[in-house]
Amino acid sequence: MEPAEANAGIGGHATWTSTWSAYMLEYLASLVVNGTKTSSTFKMVHYNGCAKPLQEKFGIVRTGEQVKNHLKTWQKKFRKICDLRGLSAANWDEDTCTVTLDYEHYNNHIKDHKSDVDFLNKPIQHFEEMNTIFGSTMATSKFAKDSSAPLGTEDGGAEDCEAEETGKSDGDAIANEDNNGATSSASKTSKIGKTNNSKKSNKRSRPDVDPLVAAINRGSNKIAKAIKEVGKSDNDVPSDLFDNLMAFNGSFNETHLSFYYAHLVSQPHIARAFNSLPFDHKLNWVAKYIAENYSVQ
Known part of the structure; x- marks a missing residue:
């Protein structure tokens, strides 16, 4: 500098x-x-x-x-x-x-x-x-x-x-210890009163x-919030997971969708990740799972 x-x-x-x-x-x-x-x-x-x-x-x-x-x-x-x-x-x-x-x-x-x-x-x-x-x-x-x-x-x-x-x-006479300005006693009394x-x-x-x-x-x-978060069960799945999955009914066999739901529930971290995806990406995940595990009906 x-x-x-x-x-x-x-x-x-x-x-x-x-x-x-x-x-x-x-x-x-x-x-x-x-x-x-x-x-x-x-x-x-x-x-x-x-x-x-x-x-x-x-x-x-x-x-x-x-x-x-x-x-x-x-x-x-x-x-x-x-x-x-x-x-x-x-x-x-x-x-x-x-x-x-x-x-x-x-x-x-x-x-x-x-x-x-x-x-x-x-x-x-x-x-x-x-x-x-x-x-x-x-x-x-x-x-x-x-x-x-x-x-x-x-x-x-x-x-x-x-x-x-x-x-x-x-x-600033109180905070400034180097202030040497003279102040009359009457002025001081007035300021103190105010x-x-x-x-x-x-x-x-x-x-x-x-x-x-x-x-x-x-x-x-902050500590309490952190403890609360840590204390949450890792087995929780999103409450709207099933409804989001059934939105694909018509694009995929309902039985296969039901099996995929069971798969997600058994692995909550995957379920949470799936549920946060945009629609098109959810579609890809479902298609991949069904293609790998079941013959198309």
Whole structure:
């Protein structure tokens, strides 16, 4: 990598590829799961800790502040996903992490909210990492949207976009340990009061979910599903196997079809493979079996 490319992130504008974003989310989610992050927010030491392996692994230079600002972009995405999951007509596919809407509701919604097309009826990348990172803090985050706010609005969007592009942000004295800006005591008191009121209001509108518990639950669900699959009898044959086979009655002798059915039932793995074939291929399998085992009648 050329030095100019490696140092592209030192200036104000920081670009992120999907691979770099994925690594950042996995790294920060692991801090939550293993208990390294003990407070409700990440500290600058965590962001700096993420920036270091990004440089070592990908040869890119990112500051802790830029990691922090990029995480805000993903926090906005997660908030949007939570809002969409709350739509009365929406369903949630746990296996694929997909917010689903039927054809009519989808078209009506996209008409008014075109930007939501990236979050509906398609698997959401990195949802589990986002849920681990933001799941318990969205209710008290300064980015959390009031439940009465219109779905199409993006409060604080301009400020967040500016922070992503310039690497600078306002009101980050808690997370940025190097912030030496002076703040009057009256201003501090006002901010604290607003923050506390916001927290109380948002706590009522969204339940807190411990991210560690959420991560453990997801892992447990996956294990349970895997056990359920393993526990299934290997002798099961498709319930519509006989009907599918009898569709060839008229093309082949019914007795021969009955014998072939018995053959399939005795070998369930072949039966399942046969049943999943297109019609023409099923026809070939039946013809081959009858030709090899019986004289044509």
